Amino acid sequence: MEKQTHYPMIIGDQEVTSGSQDLIDPATGQVFATVAMGTPEDVDKAVTVAKQAQKEWAQVSFGERSLAMLKFADALEQKAEDLAKLESVNTGKPLKLSQGGDIPFSIDNIRYFASVVRHQEGAAAGSYVGGYTSMIRREPIGVVGAITPWNYPFMMAAWKIGPALAAGNAIVIKPAPNTPTTTIELAKIALESGLPAGLINVVTGEAAVGEAICNHPDTRMITFTGSTRTGKRVMELASQRAKRVTLELGGKAPFVVFADADIEACAQGAVAAAYMNTGQDCTAATRFYVQNEVFDQFLERFTELTKQIGMGKPFDADTDIGPLVSAVQRNKVHGLVEEARQQGIKIATGGELPDGDGFFYPPTILVETPQDANCVQEEIFGPVVVVNRFTDEENAIALANDIPYGLAASVWTTNVQRAMRVTAAIEAGTVWVNDHLPIASEMPHGGFKQSGFGKDMSQYALEEYTIVKHVMFDNTGDQRKAWHSVVFGD
Template sequence: MNQQDFADIRKQWASDAGPVVDMLIDGNLVQASDGRAFACTDPYSGQDWGQVPLATEQDVDRAVRAAHRAFEEGVWRRKPAAQRVAVLRRFADLIEANARDIGLTAVRENGKLFSEMYYGVLAFAEDCRFFGTLAETVHGYTIDMPMPGYSAWTRREPIGVVAAITPWNTPLNLLGWKLFPALATGNSVIVKPSEFTPVSTLLVAKLAIEAGIPAGVLNVVTGAGEVGNWLISHALVDKIGFTGSGATGAKIAKVAAERHARVSLELGGKSPNIVFEDADIDEMLKWTVLSLFATAGQACNAGSRILVQRSIHDRFVEQLAATARNVRWGDPLDPETQMGPLSNRPQLAKVSAYFDCAREEGLSVVAGGGRPDHPGFFVQPTIYADAKPDSRLILEEIFGPVAVVIPFEDEAEAIRIANDTRFGLAAGVWTRDLARAHRMIEAVRAGTVWVNTYRVGTHAIPFGGFKASGIGRETGIEALEAFTEVKSVWVNHG
């Protein structure tokens, strides 16, 4: 598609009210039991569109009980793994065939660039294929017993009913990291997408029915925090997979602990991007545009603390500021746009509050620091310098296109600053010195360390964080295992 195609889509959106969509409960597409609904908002225009069901507590209970019944009856978990693989492959094919429409819907509800959303949908389909294929590899192991007459082995079995609570920043891909390994291992799932980005998930739910996912195995309920509270508190939910804020993650962990439910939590970050004096600066700046500004900073692994060796600090800040000022922001449908709006009104208010905080703390603004004169939820690509170690902009996750540059003298100081955070999700290291790179990989406390690149990934490599950045791992073999329980078996041969 070209710019004219996207202009025509934008014109169409301006003239229509958007779709009326349904939830998925027990294999049926339904509205809320009391008929209530809510609208989504296009972050680019600020206009409401579509009608999405606002689930009641009764709806959540129906969805959980349907998932529990499907699990107990074994309509999915007792299928031979090869049959689950076949269904998940059909599911992936349908997602891929509808990638354009799903991607456009994601842009309309989320505001990120179409290029990221479209290729994200294709990656979502590949995640489905990857975990589907792994369904045939789930196995335990046998043990050489020291006691005559005994045999022992282990089995990996599905946990049961899984609640998947997904965020608004990357709604489908972060759904896939939970949904597909859960389905591949035979669990039943209830999805609660963010109230800001539910429509793309509901479109995918319809494809699940078409692919042959049995009734009750996949359910989707929509609404805000109250719906999530009903879901995580339900006695029949065996595991909760959540991506979102640390505060909400802590609450979920507490509720789950009270009834011994399992949890996987993918939470926030304040990731250091460490630039040594021998780094390829042009390459680093290219990846900064792709990883920080292209997402409008709305990525948990955004490298928003940029640590720069003092010998190149001033020159680097000038180059980074020029890069930020030259970022082309605008309509996320336009192929020339490099940064779209923030995804929702509350996030706009949050990021704007950090601009006020920076002024109060006396930080130097080297680029941006405010809002452009444009409708929608836009802020400027922003770079700060001269922040003190106790600055809120260094300590707290902003989740916007905002970075703070911090100088360091040597490797030891870089490590100290990088690890001086309650988070530990990701880090970047920029150096041509291979030995130094390996020392930094070992020393930095983070779940992912990139060297001379940033924010690249694949479903084959685990993702997750140290410290307050979460519990458990998503993607990779580790994600598959996270949706299983290990059963030990002993047999006395007599």
């Protein structure tokens, strides 16, 4: 993969270079490249070529579709090292996270959908009404519009593209304007691998491009990952034409520690759960609820481990967390910490803006915060957590559920019965027991409440990108149908 200074849009098999916006390296604050800036007219061109490509792709057999996607995944794997480096430059995340997590997991996700399309499930064909045979078909939706966020740009693109293509759709995808590079490269690699032109189209730009995708009469589904506020706008626009919508929105995951838990394991797990990707993760543990009996023990060890985290440049081997993605994001994070400080909330560690270049922010722990404080109720999306107390199981569940979001949570206990009760009671799409963050391509990812609806990953995601059709055959050839007698009494 050659080093580029300008990244074009990909529409069909064309590289479109109109417009230009600077791309900033979060670790230095300096421009490292530019990207094309699309318009609603570019969206219209992309949807037009996607619509044509989709008609042909939908006719391809499941086996051929699977093979084409597997070749695509192989082509991505051949360029995985370059993709990981580019992802880290564009987002500021540690290279070891891109190399060991984001890129290989995304490729695995595409391979998963390449395989699962060959084993689709549904009701067995049979005579549910006497004299007739019913069968289920899963049809592609058509052109899917996708809008993805800046925290995991390559992974979120793969999560949308995998099920969309497997189901027989084409896709027009808008990456976040500040982190488009690996999505553009993904679309180029798709063409190089032999996937038909027009199946994956990338239109870069600001909100007007996203709105054009949502409004276009020929996008029949909108899939969005991002903030709850923007997700509501996406849903509003899509509703004008009754489009299918999936939304993976904000999160504020509770991390519930009971007194019988292994506190060392909890503290070690808390560090990864809170600070991976510099806390810019909708499933990150951000609200720690610790039972009174072990509160001080947990807080002391968690704080000690937090102070040992290596914050630095993405390509340094000893870097655990890199910078936040932008100056705007750092100002937002620091503003919420300053608000907590002004409210008299104790800060166990962190909370100060560091000197030097880049958008770095230290891991920060706020202690015993009011449940109604913004730092508890609102998504901070940075390396900032709150550690609060709870008394008993009922209290823990009430606190865990007392927010607008419900994307993820974890429960830490050695009591299996308690784990079963609490995981059932917590309102979240994923609940881990004695761990936090692991995901699998075979398992669904999505939320409750204002964390959205619909699923990424798994068989459930493939179903989101299809329309179920009932086909019914007359077995008898008898022109005088039984139902005719029922309806007309003859």
